Amino acid sequence: MALIVQKFGGSSLATPEHIRRVAKIIAETKKNNHRVVVVVSAMSGETDRLLNLAHETATMPQERELDALLATGEQVSAALVAIALKSMKITARSYLGLQLPLLTDKQHTRARIIKLSTEELKKTLEQDIVPVVAGFQGVNSNGDITTLGRGGSDTSAVALAAALQADLCEIHSDVDGVYTADPAICPRARHLGQLTYGEMLEMADMGAKILQIRSVELARKFKVPLLIKSSFGSDKCTWIVEEEKRDMESAVISGIILSHNEAKLSVIRVPDRPGVAYQILSPLADASINVDMIIQNASIDGYTDFTFTVPKTDLSKTRELVEKVLPKIGARELCTDDGIVKISAVGLGIKNCPGVAARMFQALANEGINIQMISTSDIRLSCVVEAKYGELAVRVLHDVFGLEKNNSFNPA
């Protein structure tokens, strides 16, 4: 008898019929003698509907009210799943972030979890009642509703699994796991049965759209095994586990990921003196804008160009902040470009195979694709290229690294 946290995404809850199907999955798990804690996202389309209402009401909705507004989406799902379970003779009880409580910091629209009380949930489980928790939301010490950012229900689920010391956290959505590339772009993409937290982090970060990255970080920190499943009847699934538990013969490269989510900013002709990068980036940090890739060209005549990427959604806010800094640092101008994509190869073998990077750059060059920025980690190689080349690049790299077959790439 295991304790399982089952999280269901918006597409799994799209209609009352979907919701009854989810209730059946939960019922099945209960029948196998497991205890279940359910976490739900908003019904698909609901968060966008609410956001549209807010933006039709005012051009700059304040974040406290956005959180109060958006949190209703998950509240609706939680109540409906509890209702569906009850109709299958399974006693269930919906919980809001406010009711657990799931305490967060005071930042709105992207709050961080401070403390998750499990007392109420444990009591509920002891009574053989299935708690159905509204994901994505929490409450700050003022009693205001906060939200954890888009996809935050994954983080809610993993946090609950960690706090309850659950045996497993299942993430149910409309995908049955992770593939070597997006099958819509790359027909030869292959399903992956297993990944490490680290690989998944790089992939989620790159826009694999399966999991909120923070949830994987949290899972790694608390060693919560993740299982990515489809609620639409596929048998396949992907385990996300610690490196020690990963199969021995893992491939050098596990996947190729294309991200459309970033925009590039270049601060042109910055005097090349210490502290400039700090002056440009610290206002962004204060505004909780994630800067991803950063490059600084070699200095010419004491001037340099400073280029970095941020999430596309933060581009206008970032532009505003950086433009305020320009006169202070004596830079000439700011150029922005949202017509870029980031293409990444992710795999545990990268750190041990120096030939991988060369092979990647060569393959892109062979297709005439110009690389604008490069960044690397132990298990990731990323290039920024013009957006129109993105899908071609995925297919080329998938071929070059032989990902359609389950074998190791030999760079020699």
Next chain:
Amino acid sequence: MALIVQKFGGSSLATPEHIRRVAKIIAETKKNNHRVVVVVSAMSGETDRLLNLAHETATMPQERELDALLATGEQVSAALVAIALKSMKITARSYLGLQLPLLTDKQHTRARIIKLSTEELKKTLEQDIVPVVAGFQGVNSNGDITTLGRGGSDTSAVALAAALQADLCEIHSDVDGVYTADPAICPRARHLGQLTYGEMLEMADMGAKILQIRSVELARKFKVPLLIKSSFGSDKCTWIVEEEKRDMESAVISGIILSHNEAKLSVIRVPDRPGVAYQILSPLADASINVDMIIQNASIDGYTDFTFTVPKTDLSKTRELVEKVLPKIGARELCTDDGIVKISAVGLGIKNCPGVAARMFQALANEGINIQMISTSDIRLSCVVEAKYGELAVRVLHDVFGLEKNNSFNPA
């Protein structure tokens, strides 16, 4: 400088454009140096949308989850109104029932208010922030969300006005006040500038559809002046005040009201012995079903028929409860009829004008309308008639009592 509670109904909040119009009304009130507390209903259609989701998910949704579900409608409105106010440079802050808190009893879907904390609201008002309270909802001592029943936002508004000792509670909707009859049925209906709480109670009860009856009871108890206004630009409005403040020359009859909301139940051939009425009605009281009219025929051979009306929505539940009682009291059968309407004349003059009832019965008889049940109060005369005669009866009585003109009816 007055403290005004402004409540806006669903039709006033139907779209983002409506919401901005509401924000302008609030801004205007602020500009006239009043302090404002706003109470909102769900956007029109939203409560029905949510109810449909619940009923598509399961045939018998449990009430705790229905409350958690429905409460989101007002939460959405409150956040959006706060957003709209902010865009007009008015600092606002949304509040859920849970956040005030508005403490209720543990009954779901029709909870009653136990205590309303005003501490947080007073702090907010002191900082010149407009609180925007989600109506209709509260929280019980378990921390569960409760709701006050359909139209409960009116009750939230009056409760807030009473607790804050506000000077006035404005009820904004798509109607500009109370008329002598429904203008859609009776083209000669006349707008009323003023009514007493008592008259309004009888009218709301009769289906005037303007206010939840409990809100008027609460307003009378705490002497909160009510002002019924339209948020769609009409100059007219109706004051609901104490009898002492009512104009001297009030009409004998203020209005004719048609109610489609009731169903009739007859327990046939009940042994006529003490305690029978109690045995029939006490399970209904326990189930919080409001019994309205009750008649018991003269006893023949020790048997009688016992007839009463309940809200149509409670008919099936009532039938179920009464059928359980039938064998215990030895009654023959239960007949039900939901093809009835109740037609009522309401006015302060009824108690002093014995001729009014006779005139009413005569007018109906002249049209060949059979009266099935009669009930009266100090200020109301009601008859149950076959549904098809309802609208005719309204027009006939409106004419007989001369309501198109603002004058007293002389029964002599």
